[in-house]
């Protein structure tokens with residue numbers, strides 16, 4: 001019973017079963033045992049930064065370029081640290097807070113801190 005699957009969110013192998021789900025001890029990601037054929041090759045749900053490092057909820061990332069906030073004149077400067085990101089579905093796949101503003105960012109313009 002020791003071959004539990006690696007976490008699809010952060011690829012760490014310290015996971016444990018919890019009723020119908022597996023839970024990752026590293027990032028807290030939970031996923032159903034039914035989807036146990038999720039492998040490390042399945043990139044579908046893994047959000048990666050500009051260098052291909054998998055990102056997980058709660059991570060801290062740094063902007064690698066200036067980004068204009070859609071619908072405003074605000075520009076978030078390259079090098080800005082964004083803490084406690086949340087992975088979401090969609091074109092802009094990171095839900096974050098910068099200077100108290102809730103914004104959506106693209107993981108391709110981020111690097112894990």
Ligand SMILES: [Zn+2]
Nearest residue numbers: 007010024027
């Ligand atoms: Zn994980």
